[in-house]
Amino acid sequence: MKNAVIYARYSSDAQKETSIDDQIRDCKKFAAGNGYKIVHIYHDDCVTGKTDDRDQFQKMLSDSTKGFFDTVIVWKLDRFARNRNESAINKVKLKKNGVKVVSAMEHIPDGPEGIILESVLEGIAEYYIYDLMEKTTRGRMGVALQCKHTGGRPLLGYKVNPDRTYAIDEYNAETVRQIFRMYANGASYSEIIDEMNRQGRKTAAGKSFGKNSLHELLRNERFIGIYTYNKIPSENGKRNSHASKPDDKIIRIPGGIPAIVSMDEWNAVQTRMQKNKHTQASHKAKIEYLLSGKIFCGECGGAMVGQSSGNHEKYSYYECSTKKRLRTCHKSNVKKETIENVVIDYTINYILSEKFREKIIDLVLQQDDEKQKNIQLINGLKERIRQNQNEIDNIIRAIKAGIFSQSTKNELEKLESEAELLKDQLLEAETMQSPEYTKEAISAWLSKIAARTKKSENENKYLLYSFVSAVYAYEDGTVKVVYNLGDSEQKIALSDMNGAGDRT
Numbered sequence: 297m298k299n300a301v302i303y304a305r306y307s308s309d310a311q312k313e314t315s316i317d318d319q320i321r322d323c324k325k326f327a328a329g330n331g332y333k334i335v336h337i338y339h340d341d342c343v344t345g346k347t348d349d350r351d352q353f354q355k356m357l358s359d360s361t362k363g364f365f366d367t368v369i370v371w372k373l374d375r376f377a378r379n380r381n382e383s384a385i386n387k388v389k390l391k392k393n394g395v396k397v398v399s400a401m402e403h404i405p406d407g408p409e410g411i412i413l414e415s416v417l418e419g420i421a422e423y424y425i426y427d428l429m430e431k432t433t434r435g436r437m438g439v440a441l442q443c444k445h446t447g448g449r450p451l452l453g454y455k456v457n458p459d460r461t462y463a464i465d466e467y468n469a470e471t472v473r474q475i476f477r478m479y480a481n482g483a484s485y486s487e488i489i490d491e492m493n494r495q496g497r498k499t500a501a502g503k504s505f506g507k508n509s510l511h512e513l514l515r516n517e518r519f520i521g522i523y524t525y526n527k528i529p530s531e532n533g534k535r536n537s538h539a540s541k542p543d544d545k546i547i548r549i550p551g552g553i554p555a556i557v558s559m560d561e562w563n564a565v566q567t568r569m570q571k572n573k574h575t576q577a578s579h580k581a582k583i584e585y586l587l588s589g590k591i592f593c594g595e596c597g598g599a600m601v602g603q604s605s606g607n608h609e610k611y612s613y614y615e616c617s618t619k620k621r622l623r624t625c626h627k628s629n630v631k632k633e634t635i636e637n638v639v640i641d642y643t644i645n646y647i648l649s650e651k652f653r654e655k656i657i658d659l660v661l662q663q664d665d666e667k668q669k670n671i672q673l674i675n676g677l678k679e680r681i682r683q684n685q686n687e688i689d690n691i692i693r694a695i696k697a698g699i700f701s702q703s704t705k706n707e708l709e710k711l712e713s714e715a716e717l718l719k720d721q722l723l724e725a726e727t728m729q730s731p732e733y734t735k736e737a738i739s740a741w742l743s744k745i746a747a748r749t750k751k752s753e754n755e756n757k758y759l760l761y762s763f764v765s766a767v768y769a770y771e772d773g774t775v776k777v778v779y780n781l782g783d784s785e786q787k788i789a790l791s792d793m794n795g796a797g798d799r800t
Contacts, residue, residue: 297331297332297333298331298332298333298366298367299332299333299335299364299365299366299367300327300332300333300334300335300365300366300367300368300369301334301335301336301337301338301356301359301365301367301368301369302319302320302323302324302327302334302336302337302338302339302368302369302370303338303339303352303353303356303368303369303370303375303376304316304319304320304323304337304338304339304340304370304371304375305319305339305340305350305353305375306319306339306340306341316339316341318371319339319370319371319375320337320339322371322400322401323369323370323371323400325400326369326400326401327369327400332367332369334369335364335365336359336364336365338352338353338355338356339352340352340353349501356368357386357389357390360389360390360393360395361393363393363394365395366394366395366396367395367396367397367398368390368395368396368397368398369398369399369400370397370398370399370400371399371400371401372399372400372401372402373397373399373402376397388592388765388766388778389597391778392597392766392768392778436525437525437526437547439460440523440525440526440547441547441549443461443462443523443549443552443553444459444460444461444462445460445461445462446525449500449501450462450465450500451500451516451518452468452471452472452499452500452513453465453468453469453471453472453519453556454468454469454518454553454554454556462523462553462554463554464554464556468500469556471492471497471498472513472519472556472557473556473557474491474492474497475488475492475510475513475514476514476519476557476561476562476565477561478491479510479514479565479568480561480564480565480568482568485507485510485511486507486623488505488510489504489505489506489507489510489623492504492505493505504622504624506620506621506622506623507620507621508621509621514565514569515566515569517562518553519555519556519557519562520555520556520557520558520559520562521550521551521552521553521554521555522548522549522550522551522552522553523547523548523549523550523552523553524546524547524548524549525546525547526546526547583602583604583612583632584753584757585601585602585612585614585632586636586640586753586756586757586760587600587614587635587636587639587760587767588601588602590760590764590765590766590767591614591635591766591767591768591769592766592767592768592769593616593617593618593619593625593627593768593769594627594768594769594770594771594774594775594776595616595625595626595627595770595771596616596618596624596625596627598616598617598618598619598625599617600614600615600616600617600630600769601614601615601617601620602614602632603615603620603629611631612631612632612633613629613630613631613632614629614630614632614635614769615629626771627769627771628771630769635767635769635775636756638775639760639764639767639775639777640756640759640760642777643759643760643763643764643777643779644759647763647779648742648745653739653742656742657735657739674722677718677721677722678722680718681715681718681719681722684711684714684715684718685715687711688708688711688712688715691704691707691708691711692708695708745758745759745762763779764777764778764779765778765779766778
């Protein structure tokens, strides 16, 4: 019997969705029928699924490293996440710990078809949350025009009165003033972070300050009393402070809230930030980081980001984002060229070798049986839709002829409901339909990739996109490459430029 945990979530923005108790009951029923032993239950009440900033969700991710469960059961995939990017990243984290996610109410088969179906379901969930956000934004606009709190966590240094207007929270306002004062007087981000940590000062979320949070704080004009709303657009369910909205879409009311920082201090900070921005930009050049979005720190699990230093001969490397932002990880930087060459070389020698090519071809061709079953399903659904439409047409003709009763009405409603269900099932089946493959076509595609790799960065990027799921860099100089073909993983030494390594 496999050990499993249940994760359930109920959103504050969807009052009609299935309750926590209902989700847990269905998950327990699924577990009992599929050989799972439930060892713990995690649940977040009244928390949105558009980000992974959920207490119980994060605890579940943390506990997955302890090895007391190997499966997470969710009622539906949208309980796990309504953001496809974060869903993928967190599933990689769980997979690293030997844990998989299964849905109690959605039958998702193993293999490529299951991956496609899962992607479709997650896409629908993501669409729902954005549609809901669009509707709620319209209602919040009216509240914003009154300079009142529109929901969420108040900005650091402020508290919300019973009438939803803003007031100053003196303790946290002093944190804001200290940060502005230190930066205006020449302190670096690292010096400010160290001082805030020494005093035990935290962000509005109760976390330690990082370079990103400091940067955003120092740019926020609410601290000089300007009420703003709808200024920062969202991407994938998260606010993107690097993007901007047209001015006519932004609410901006000077004097709308109490000011925490003086105008003189604000101007001094903005002048220094602008000067630093120009200095940094003059030394920047376009550098393509081929492992961007795929490389993670093997020590803390945080994403590693591309960086460069040096004015003339630039040194490009990957740095742990946790180390960069919070200074809580001590993973050494990894030279860009070294790790990219190791992963590319190993992928060419391993994935594109003659031996492994045969395995890839076999994996793809094995889908033929499932494809035939899916074709039969599609044809059967189309025939049932045709029959259903004929029955609806017959009832409509009867109604036009004057034959109408409660039973006729009930039958028509039943058929129309069935028609919608059949159309959804057909769409799902057609979405899962795989293209035609032949052994020759697959082999030719692999040969084409092998011939082009290492000739240009675009070809190398395509190779990594096609086969590499994630890369983990460890402090001992080893690298784990996770390939997106089954559960294939490889662990290799960074110093081994020829790509030879031990398989894990």
